[in-house]
Amino acid sequence: MIGWRRVRALVVLSAIAAACSGEQRIDDLFTEQEWAYLETFRLDQLDPIRCTGDTRRCDELARFGQRLFFDPSYAGPITVANDGANGGFGAIGETGKVSCDSCHDPAHYFADHRLANAQSLGTAWTKRNVPGLVDLAYRESFIWSGKYDRLEDVLDLALTSPAALNSTHDRFVDVILERYLATYNALFVPVSPVMVSAEIRKQIYLNGALAIATYESRLVSGPAPFDRYLAGDKHAIERAAKRGAQLFIGKALCSECHDGPLFADDRFHVTGVEQRGDHAPAIDRGRFDVTGDPIDEGRFRTPTLRHIAETAPYMHAGQHDSLGEVIEFYRWGGDAGGFTGRKDPRIVPLELTDDQVGDLVAFLRSLTGAPVDPTWTTKPRM
Amino acid sequence: MRAVLAAAFAVLITRAVTASAEDIPEPPAAGVEEVAPTEPIAPVAPAPEELARRIEALEERADHVGVLERRIATLHERVQTLLPMRRFLTVFVDIGWFSVGGNGAGVRSDIGHRYVPDHENVPAEWVLLGDPLSTTINSLGEPADLGVARAIEDDSIDSGGHPTFLVNALGLAIGKSIGDHVAVAGLVELLPRPGPDRVVVELAHVDYRPSQEVELLVSAGKIDSVLGIEYRAQDARDRVTVTPSLLCRYTCGRPYGVRARAHRGSFDASAALTGGDTFEERFEADPRIASSRLPTLSAHLQLMLPLGNGLELGVSGAIGPQDGQSATHVHQWHYGFDLRLHETRDVSLQAEFVQGRQQGSTSGFARAAAEMDDVIASRCDLAPCLTYKAAYALASWRARTGMLPYARLDWRDARHHRGIDFLYVSRVVRATVGINVEVTSRVIAKVEYTNNHELLGPQFPNDVLTTSLVVSTD
The missing domain is CATH 1.10.760.10 (Cytochrome c-like domain)
Structure with missing residues (x-):
């Protein structure tokens, strides 16, 4: 039989143990x-944002977007020339020299780190730093000001900004019609390059933007x-x-x-x-x-x-x-x-x-x- | 003078004993009366029945003597409180050893805003669960460590969870009468701490007693609180326990002001007009000088009932401008109930409940941001908002001469919020057991164990084992 003294000693020791106990830690660190x-x-x-519809068509759409992403031909005139140190893309006035990947460098998670402590240089200097694109498909709003909540809408900024591509919707549509018509017609309601109304041109632009967004949504790590x-x-x-x-x-x-x-x-x-x-x-x-x-x-x-x-x-x-x-x-x-x-x-x-x-x-x-x-x-x- | 006071004290005690002795029933008619013999009488062995009656009578007398002794003790306490017209100089030292579980702190951050969804934009690191004063280790109410409680800047012990010895205080209590009606008293403590040592003037007041016939005492200076009852025995020499209750932070502070205490029949009333509240827990620098134009009014009314050796029932309240800010309309209030059963059948009981609120103040910008659910600001940014409820019950048992085991149960529910800076959400209960051993009249040893339990948030090790050895010169 356990004596009263032993019980007391046990109680005292338990109290000391409780008062001296450390915290249980996961990996010896985290509570x-x-x-x-x-x-x-x-x-x-x-x-991630998924392309809805047939998987094969989605893949084709992403590939089409990839080509547009890397294509400089719809870029407008350069206004800040390459000075040999700024990472520029050509001389002033040259067109078709800048593409999306010029700033969104695929080798660096689609971010631009040509220069330290600097903004980005497309056709001119942007006022903000170009963000990376990897895992963009998970996000709910885009660009630093959150102006866009759909990825396909961002093209409008990149395309028309004087500092990014310095281009126009029309030029973008023209490039699709000139260089990607077959691909386009395989993916969307076919169009004829001869009779293209303003409404159809708008649809072509939107479809091109969708293709680029679909491509960007594949950039997941x-x-x-x-x-x-x-x-x-x-x-x-x-x-x-x-x-x-x-x-x-x-x-x-x-x-x-x-x-x-x-x-x-x-x-x-x-x-x-x-x-x-x-x-x-x-x-x-x-x-x-x-x-x-x-x-x-x-x-x-x-x-x-x-x-x-x-x-x-x-x-x-x-x-x-x-x-x-x-x-x-x-x-x-x-x-x-x-x-x-x-x-x-x-x-x-x-x-x-x-x-x-x-x-x-x-x-x-x-x-x-x-x-x-x-x-x-x-x-x-x- | 000391002799005069001692004599007056003796007269008071004698009166009390005499008055009480009148209540003693007559002893049994046969067998116990003492008759002085005129000549030697041969001893006659009493019959067993006679012997039993004598023993019974003696036991009754012994019981009455015990009752009277306790009444004397009660009276002594009252005399100590109401008649500080004497000179004294007491030096005491309070040393202790403690060990607290975990990192010694009583709070943890609400990482990931898991337990307090309505965190009002306060960063998770600064939303604190638990109670920063649940790990107090001495009578001063100092926690072993404040941990992440960044809003409280004075981490006086900062133990980091390491068991350690500590000189809790080296104190000097002084008092001296000036004439028949006036006395001065003070209590100064030196606190050797890991950082710079501190000197704290706990009490410094002048007492005025207008008449010897009326039990009225007016004090001015740095005075005791009038709220509740725990403040009456909060210093290490007087406190039964080692540590204060969870609500002592609201009632045990010693503000600057004027206090009056009167006693008549079964009633005892106190009131105070002070330059601030009676809080001791500070989440910001303690404004020693009132920050508002208006004073704080507090009062306590107590009724003594003839139960056992006396059952005190009290109610107290306070209202005034909120401390630490200047606007007079930003106020705080407090009320509470208390109960105390003087030692009866070797058991003493004490319990209190308090509730209160600091209104706090919010800037227009923060109010607008809150309405827009914007993260840039949070309410209560001009003055902190505080709501609290707390209670405790303390029971002690005089096991044998000088041995006083005790048990206490504490509960506190509070929410304290200041802008983005901090949000404390405390819902805790704790159980304390300990023993107080009066080795001699000048040496008291105490050992105490506290189990803390968080009602909101994660459980974490923060139980407290603490000791105190108080040696005084008087």
């Missing part, structure tokens, strides 16, 4: 709540090391990246905006990044230009962080050219001024150590997914 939250970032929870880690491969990422993940959803506040499988909340924020760069305008009103609502002044859409290590430079005007710079930017609460709008109050100094900055960078590097199927990244024969 159950942290882990549950991290699992909401798994990419396999999302379905495979699981990133972080996805494999979440799926159970404990060695998929290094320890520093794991610590970075913990900071990402905790102290560093990153997941306040970079939330969900795409690490983006599809909302708009003023992060307080100063307008700078030789070709950036002094004022960029961002989302305000779309809504006209004063509260949207200076706001930009949260970019995805997937493949972020491959899509430098960063921020809406390419203000930072390395991940370390970006983390430092947030570490000290953003820039003090030089931006438009009211800075998000959550952008505050984060009291991160140098090691923690390194951990966050390691984590961001673990978000680079397997490259897109080469079928879609290779320039097709025209």
